[in-house]
Amino acid sequence: xxxxxxxxYILQKTITLVFYIILILLVIIFIYQNITYDVESxxxxxxxxxxxFSTLVLVIELLPFILAASVIIxxxxxxxxxxxxxxxxxxxxxxxxxxFIFLIFAFVFSAVLNESVKPLLDAKVSEIxxxxxxxxxxxxxxxxxxxxxxxxxxxxxxxxYLTFEPKNTDVIDLVAELERKKYSKIPKPQQTEVTPxxxxxxxxxxxxxxxxxxxxxxxxxxYYLERYLRLAPNDSNAKQLYDKVxxxxxxxxxxxxxxxxxxxxxxxIGIKYIEEKKxxxxxxxFTALHKKYPDDKSITPYLEEATNLYKKLDFFVxxxxxxxxxxxxxxLLFKLNDAKKDQVSYLVYxxxxxxxxxxxxxxxxxxxxxxxxxxxxxxxxxxxQTYFIFKSTDQQHVMTYFDVNPAFFKNxxxxxTFDKFPLYTIFSLKKFITDIGYSPILFxxxxxxxxxxYLCLIFSLVVAFxxxxxxxxKTSGFGNxxxxxxxxxxxxxxxxxxxxxxxxxxxxxxxxxxxxxxxSLSLLLIFGIDLIIWVFMYFA
Amino acid sequence: xxxxxxxxxxxxxxxxxIFILSLIIVISVFLSCNADEIQRLKTLYSNFIIxxxxxxxxxxxxYGLIPISLFITAIVAFFYAANKDASKTSAFIAIIFFxxxxxxxxxxxxxxxxxxxxxxxxxxxxxxxxxIPFIYEKSIVTYPGYQFYFxxxxxxxxxxxxxxxxxxxxxxxxxxITINALESGIGKDFPYFPAIGEIKSLSFTQKIIEQxxxxxxxxxxxxxxxxxxxxxxxxxxxxxxxxxxxxxxxxNWQFPSYIESIIITSILIYLFLYLHHFSIYYLxxxxxxxxxxxxxxSIVYAIFLIFEILIMYIKHGKKIxxxxxxxxEKAQMRRLKK
Numbered sequence: 001x002x003x004x005x006x007x008x009y010i011l012q013k014t015i016t017l018v019f020y021i022i023l024i025l026l027v028i029i030f031i032y033q034n035i036t037y038d039v040e041s042x043x044x045x046x047x048x049x050x051x052x053f054s055t056l057v058l059v060i061e062l063l064p065f066i067l068a069a070s071v072i073i074x075x076x077x078x079x080x081x082x083x084x085x086x087x088x089x090x091x092x093x094x095x096x097x098x099x100f101i102f103l104i105f106a107f108v109f110s111a112v113l114n115e116s117v118k119p120l121l122d123a124k125v126s127e128i129x130x131x132x133x134x135x136x137x138x139x140x141x142x143x144x145x146x147x148x149x150x151x152x153x154x155x156x157x158x159x160x161y162l163t164f165e166p167k168n169t170d171v172i173d174l175v176a177e178l179e180r181k182k183y184s185k186i187p188k189p190q191q192t193e194v195t196p197x198x199x200x201x202x203x204x205x206x207x208x209x210x211x212x213x214x215x216x217x218x219x220x221x222x223y224y225l226e227r228y229l230r231l232a233p234n235d236s237n238a239k240q241l242y243d244k245v246x247x248x249x250x251x252x253x254x255x256x257x258x259x260x261x262x263x264x265x266x267x268x269i270g271i272k273y274i275e276e277k278k279x280x281x282x283x284x285x286f287t288a289l290h291k292k293y294p295d296d297k298s299i300t301p302y303l304e305e306a307t308n309l310y311k312k313l314d315f316f317v318x319x320x321x322x323x324x325x326x327x328x329x330x331x332l333l334f335k336l337n338d339a340k341k342d343q344v345s346y347l348v349y350x351x352x353x354x355x356x357x358x359x360x361x362x363x364x365x366x367x368x369x370x371x372x373x374x375x376x377x378x379x380x381x382x383x384x385q386t387y388f389i390f391k392s393t394d395q396q397h398v399m400t401y402f403d404v405n406p407a408f409f410k411n412x413x414x415x416x417t418f419d420k421f422p423l424y425t426i427f428s429l430k431k432f433i434t435d436i437g438y439s440p441i442l443f444x445x446x447x448x449x450x451x452x453x454y455l456c457l458i459f460s461l462v463v464a465f466x467x468x469x470x471x472x473x474k475t476s477g478f479g480n481x482x483x484x485x486x487x488x489x490x491x492x493x494x495x496x497x498x499x500x501x502x503x504x505x506x507x508x509x510x511x512x513x514x515x516x517x518x519x520s521l522s523l524l525l526i527f528g529i530d531l532i533i534w535v536f537m538y539f540a
Numbered sequence: 541x542x543x544x545x546x547x548x549x550x551x552x553x554x555x556x557x558i559f560i561l562s563l564i565i566v567i568s569v570f571l572s573c574n575a576d577e578i579q580r581l582k583t584l585y586s587n588f589i590i591x592x593x594x595x596x597x598x599x600x601x602x603y604g605l606i607p608i609s610l611f612i613t614a615i616v617a618f619f620y621a622a623n624k625d626a627s628k629t630s631a632f633i634a635i636i637f638f639x640x641x642x643x644x645x646x647x648x649x650x651x652x653x654x655x656x657x658x659x660x661x662x663x664x665x666x667x668x669x670x671x672i673p674f675i676y677e678k679s680i681v682t683y684p685g686y687q688f689y690f691x692x693x694x695x696x697x698x699x700x701x702x703x704x705x706x707x708x709x710x711x712x713x714x715x716x717i718t719i720n721a722l723e724s725g726i727g728k729d730f731p732y733f734p735a736i737g738e739i740k741s742l743s744f745t746q747k748i749i750e751q752x753x754x755x756x757x758x759x760x761x762x763x764x765x766x767x768x769x770x771x772x773x774x775x776x777x778x779x780x781x782x783x784x785x786x787x788x789x790x791x792n793w794q795f796p797s798y799i800e801s802i803i804i805t806s807i808l809i810y811l812f813l814y815l816h817h818f819s820i821y822y823l824x825x826x827x828x829x830x831x832x833x834x835x836x837x838s839i840v841y842a843i844f845l846i847f848e849i850l851i852m853y854i855k856h857g858k859k860i861x862x863x864x865x866x867x868x869e870k871a872q873m874r875r876l877k878k
Binding site: 331332333334335347349351364366368370375436437438439440441504505506507508509510511512515 | 569571572573574575576578579582590675676678679680681682687688689691696697698701703
């Protein structure tokens with residue numbers, strides 16, 4: 001009982017110390033990041049976000065040092081304080097138990113932070129950096145044009161820059177001044193229209209049906225009611241409404257003139273296409289109808305519905321062109337396999353990949369067919385469902401099925417390296433790496449880096465414990481300020497150099513062993529050697 | 541007298557055993573740090589075994605690894621000796637014997653003739669391997685600004701929005717892959733083997749290590765011309781470092797004393813390297829005598845040694861004084877009681 005009390009006391013103190021050190025480091029790094037913040041690498045509006053996220057990333061990266069330092073400080077101090085105060089109720093075994101529990105805590109704590117929190121933060125930081133890189137390209141270009149006195153073009157580029165940082169008063173003032181210089185009309189700022197996605201829940205469908213019944217768009221009302229009844233077949237109100245709307249539709253269709261009858265028939269055919277999921281045909285039909293009767297406002301909701309559904313299968317060049325200024329990764333080369341045709345693969349070079357919520361837009365795509373040796377170029381591309389659509393104009397529609405995991409595709413855009421992928425992606429990461437044409441060595445390196453980093457974390461903690469244990473045995477309290485300074489300096493050097501040194505050593509050992517044996521065996525052997533050293537260290 | 545002899549044998553035993561152990565550890569660390577180079581050499585030469593790497597890197601082992609293990613020996617062995625109450629005289633005798641054994645054998649083996657190291661290095665004649673495996677076959681490799689896909693001896697890439705296919709050559713000696721037709725310059729070089737031992741470092745010591753490497757190369761350059769200077773350098777450094785544990789050892793507070801030793805030793809080594817750099821690059825400019833310049837670091841360290849001996853003497857004197865005072869006090873107390 002006494003033992004568990006003693007060990008829990010030590011553990012409590014050590015963990016408290018860990019959190020205090022983390023807190024102090026957070027403050028120090030936060031201040032440091034604030035001071036060294038570079039306006040050219042991070043946008044002003046993202047400054048606070050960037051500083052917070054990058055501070056957290058740095059603290060997580062410093063965890064091995066923090067944990068090792070806490071072990072040395074807390075164990076050393078506790079023992080010496082105990083001896084000064086003549087408190088002998090904490091035994092050696094308490095320290096050992098406390099250390100092993102702390103080891104588990106440290107391992108779990110750093111694993112959770114490294115594998116779940118850090119990837120998210122990394123993605124966020126890289127997103128901010130990409131945005132800045134891109135926006136500063138516009139700013140640079142705008143300044144060049146301004147110096148060349150091409151004010152018209154300069155204003156366009158400044159406005160493009162303002163889409164990233166709309167509250168930058170300096171640039172807004174500058175644009176106003178340039179416009180004065182130009183003595184011409186102020187061009188309207190580009191407004192991005194984001195069409196809302198059609199509602200798909202049952203209540204919305206019913207509301208839409210009610211709305212279109214009121215606006216006397218009975219075909220659309222019937223369409224939505226049928227969809228609603230498929231979701232809620234027992235709703236008697238909806239059934240009554242459905243019958244009522246059908247009656248109204250029939251009575252109305254009898255009293256219409258030829259044009260109106262034609263429009264109504266076309267609407268019916270269009271809705272039938274939609275029901276049969278022939279969205280392209282439906283879109284084309286309603287576009288033609290709208291062209292023929294531009295004044296008939298009753299066609300608009302049908303056209304909107306068809307357009308929204310069409311976007312599920314295809315995209316518009318104008319939509320893609322709007323997204324070109326959004327953050328993304330530049331210049332990517334992939335080797336992608338054809339998911340439909342066996343053993344057909346392409347080298348795909350994409351000048352830019354943009355993530356817009358859940359949509360993936362591609363720009364300037366070069367495709368080289370490795371079998372037929374043919375090349376193709378498309379200005380725009382989009383990932384839709386399980387395939388990619390490429391086009392340079394709206395009339396073009398090239399559908400390609402690439403065998404690639406979209407979630408991973410997004411991660412590689414944001415992380416820029418496989419090493420930052422969290423550990424839970426391991427089961428499909430190898431397939432993804434080889435699928436997109438990268439060497440499988442990268443996967444081996446990924447696993448090696450992960451395992452070795454955790455192994456080194458444990459190793460450095462064991463060394464820290466051993467050091468504090470030796471210290472505990474011989475310490476009888478601190479003498480003077482110089483000794484405390486030396487102690488702190490020593491801690492600093494030990495905790496910094498040990499982890500990195502051990503990491504370097506382990507990486508090298510892995511390479512040496514893997515010269516003559518399998519990577520998995522090499523890792524096992526390294527683990528075995530570590531285990532022997534730990535045991536030896538414990539008893540030495 | 542008998543105690544002095546047994547103590548000196550005891551210290552000498554410690555020194556030799558720890559020297560061998562530390563040399564093994566230092567060499568294995570050295571091997572693991574250079575694992576990528578070993579991997580490359582193994583691919584490049586058909587008759588390569590790790591032992592040959594020691595011959596190839598004999599300079600580094602002599603001027604880098606042996607001194608490092610000597611410093612470790614100095615600290616560790618003297619700590620044990622100091623803890624076991626071995627007297628300074630016996631430790632001094634042991635050091636002389638140890639230095640005679642190590643530096644003597646170093647001199648006889650490597651520095652007796654100026655061409656000895658070259659002769660040893662010539663023992664290994666590498667044979668180029670018949671075929672070199674290409675590790676990037678059928679895969680994409682990313683370099684800053686470029687991405688290549690390699691297949692069937694060709695490199696596929698896009699440059700300035702145009703698709704290109706090019707020949708490439710590998711130079712394993714320089715660890716380079718050369719892509720022949722690039723618009724930004726004919727035959728652009730890219731690194732071939734991944735730098736496996738390299739880690740993304742957060743270390744604040746990185747700059748110190750880099751500077752240390754520069755100093756090391758300088759030392760290597762000047763010392764290879766005359767081996768005797770190397771022996772003198774090592775001897776003075778070793779002697780100075782050996783006595784640190786005796787100075788910092790504090791019976792009341794032993795825990796950080798080895799940390800203190802490590803810190804002081806590192807500072808002294810760094811200072812030594814800086815002195816060497818200073819003597820070569822600054823004093824030489826003043827056109828001072830060459831021998832004096834070359835021996836400058838050793839002279840400074842001889843002065844350090846004198847200081848150390850003085851400190852030890854004062855410490856020892858204080859201890860004797862304290863014990864005599866306490867003896868006198870006790871005697872006085874006894875007299876008073878009577």
